[in-house]
Amino acid sequence: MCRSYSLRELAQVVEGDLRGVDGGPVTGVDDVHEAGADKATWITNPKYEALLATSRAAVVLVPHDFGPTPMPAILCRHVQRSVAKLFGAFALPAAQPEPGIHPTAVIDEAAVVGPESAIGPHVVIDRGARLGRRNVVHAGVYIGQDAVIGDDCVLWPNVVVRDRCTVGNRVIVHPNAVIGADGLGYYFHEGRHHKVPHIGGVLIEDDVEIGAGTCVDRAKFRNTIIGQGTKIDNLVQIAHNVKIGKHCVIAGECGLGGSVSLGDYCILGGQVTVGDNVKLGNGVKCGGGMTMVAKDIPAGMTVSGFPAQEHRKELRDRAMIRRIPVLAGQVKDLLARVKQLEESTHHSQ
Incomplete structure (x- = not known):
């Protein structure tokens, strides 16, 4: 109506x-x-x-x-x-499964599903998983062994929350996001790459929203952490042992390397890449458009560019680059004038 x-x-x-x-x-x-x-x-x-x-x-x-x-x-x-x-x-009410558990859902007898939850078709909840109250779990979601989901969460179709990962309260995870896959961890020995076991997990705090197709890798040890109130767009890659502070915003197609640390209230525009082990202080802003952050950024700074630098300096550098064709023409004219002067001087001698 x-x-x-x-x-x-x-x-x-x-x-x-x-x-x-x-x-x-x-x-x-x-x-x-x-x-x-x-x-x-x-x-x-x-x-x-x-x-x-x-x-x-x-x-x-x-x-x-x-x-x-x-x-x-x-x-x-x-x-x-x-x-x-x-x-x-x-706004129209969001579509959601009927309250209760759909007959095609597969729930291990050792799993716990809290009251007032809606579990959709073909959901799989594995051994030891625990879900709180009033959760909405859409079709095709997989929740792994000993995973923990808080209260009032919404997991849209085909979300994966793997084993030993923890999701807080009022978290929204959009379709096809994967929480807790192994990170990129290998060592090279005798001509081949050998996998490093990832024995940690993922901790997603309260009021986080994670976009479609985003991947949050589990830690090698301890946890990859997404802080309270942080909002993450679609198609973002968050590597193992990353720590994201509270109330950050990360736009689509960003990539955060292993053990990156973001303070609170950071903002990353689209396609920002942050290299392994880099630390961003509280309130750092990274401009979109393939900004590459390769070194630590102090609190409150705004950066952009490849590699990232202070935003105003990057704008000045870009303006200078756009002037290169004009400067090249001016240099060409100056060289021609110098040549004329040299020739006239030579003839006058």
């Missing part, structure tokens, strides 16, 4: 203040270009204000100090938070 709100109701939902006449109904959300007369939209930056002139949206969410708008506005103290609530207001 389609949800709808008056403008005043919607302002209450998103915790903002309505400026303009109440109206509605508002039945959904769309971007500022496409929003029709029954849709809400948003702008977070005043530089896009001109886009509102041609928008047909019923209402726009804007920062609390935003100027006049051609349609009613909801003024928001924290516009990004309010926009998230706006999307939540129209």
Whole structure:
């Protein structure tokens, strides 16, 4: 069933203040270009204000100090938070298995599944695994021996949580992510590579979200650790014995080498690579676009480039590189003038 709100109701939902006449109904959300007369939209930056002139949206969410708008506005103290609530207001309930255990699920008699959980088709829960309360485990998930899952987690289809790995409370793991595979650990002897046993595990703390296809390798010893509240995008590789602090954000296609350490509140843009044993302090930001971090970065620093360096210096270097064709032309002209001067001097002697 389609949800709808008056403008005043919607302002209450998103915790903002309505400026303009109440109206509605508002039945959904769309971007500022496409929003029709029954849709809400948003702008977070005043530089896009001109886009509102041609928008047909019923209402726009804007920062609390935003100027006049051609349609009613909801003024928001924290516009990004309010926009998230706006999307939540129209979100459909996520699909999930029926409460209880599907008849095709295979659960070892020595495993424990907490009450109020929903276990979907073809789930396998191995010997000694323990699941807390109110978990949603979708089709095809494998939970290994002696693995521990906390309360209120969601494991989407085909997630693997291997043996002796621990997942905290309110963790979301998206399809095809693998928690606890062996890391890349070998030694070379007598002409071949020999596998190093990985006897550690993975510890994922509360309120973590892990994207589709992401791999978090188990530690050689102790644990690979993902700190509380950290959010990891799709297709990220996290190697053995990595320690990620609290409330970090890691975008898609990043790769963290063995024993990398991230402090709290670090942000890694897309395709960032962090070399083995590198340490990033609290609040470090790494720009996306194949940044390669090969040495330790102190707390609070923003870096980018290949190899990574202070972001402003990287921008200056890039600007200089773009000037090379112009500089090459200038050098060519100067060489021609020098040659002319040399020839004229030679003839005058």
